[in-house]
Amino acid sequence: MEEAENQTFGDPDLVPDPVPDLVPDPVPDLVPVSSWDSRGAVSTYLRDAPRVWHDAGMGISKKLLSDGEYVVLSVRGHGKALIWPVLVFFLVVGGVITALMLKPNNTGVASAAAVVAVPLLVVLSLVPFLRWVTSTYTVTNRRLITRQGILTRTGRDIPLFLINDVAYEKGLLDRLLGCGTLIISDATEKAGVVLPDIPNVEQVQLQISDLLFAHDDGNDDDGSRVPGEPPRNNR
Numbered sequence: 001m002e003e004a005e006n007q008t009f010g011d012p013d014l015v016p017d018p019v020p021d022l023v024p025d026p027v028p029d030l031v032p033v034s035s036w037d038s039r040g041a042v043s044t045y046l047r048d049a050p051r052v053w054h055d056a057g058m059g060i061s062k063k064l065l066s067d068g069e070y071v072v073l074s075v076r077g078h079g080k081a082l083i084w085p086v087l088v089f090f091l092v093v094g095g096v097i098t099a100l101m102l103k104p105n106n107t108g109v110a111s112a113a114a115v116v117a118v119p120l121l122v123v124l125s126l127v128p129f130l131r132w133v134t135s136t137y138t139v140t141n142r143r144l145i146t147r148q149g150i151l152t153r154t155g156r157d158i159p160l161f162l163i164n165d166v167a168y169e170k171g172l173l174d175r176l177l178g179c180g181t182l183i184i185s186d187a188t189e190k191a192g193v194v195l196p197d198i199p200n201v202e203q204v205q206l207q208i209s210d211l212l213f214a215h216d217d218g219n220d221d222d223g224s225r226v227p228g229e230p231p232r233n234n235r
Helices: 002-010 079-102 107-133 172-177 201-215
Strands: 032-036 042-046 071-076 136-140 143-148 154-159 163-169 179-186 193-199
Touching: 071 201, 079 107, 079 172, 079 193, 136 201, 143 193, 163 201, 172 179, 179 201, 193 201
Parallel strands: none
Antiparallel strands: 032 042, 071 136, 136 143, 143 154, 163 179, 179 193
């Protein structure tokens, strides 16, 4: 038995088929993206994951990003901004229902209630809600992008290398609700950007600071270096 096996493996005519080269499929350009859930826990996803990367859920379309640019985080104001509009909505609707119940089948009361209620709901509830929905703040690996406005869209783009300070403020209510105001100062003639009611403002500030440090090589804006200042980030 052993002789037969030795003859089989020793036969020069019996050459095993060559094993084809296993070339791995190209891996898509997946970029880790951090986000925070309702408990404040940090989760890491990928740029192409459907949960994170789709234009409908972002403050800026993927088509508006330059080559090599990707979204690090995109946030909308905290639901705290809707407390007053929602309260006004229920108060006005409750008042209209009460008036109609006290004066049923009264066309004059119904008309007067509609004349008063509709403008109040539009100005104090609908407009603030639309303003909240259309205001987004996006941070990419290259810039800070703000977009806001219902009919007329306005926005501002600040390159990360021009940002020189990132601070935040949290009042008592902000601490209870888990939000705060993000204050960003930049080295331009325009005033800095104040972003109110940012959810998890401390984590947002930390991630922006990490991005700024990653882009800081110790050089001034004109490319010069402070004498004696060592290179940063291994550059």
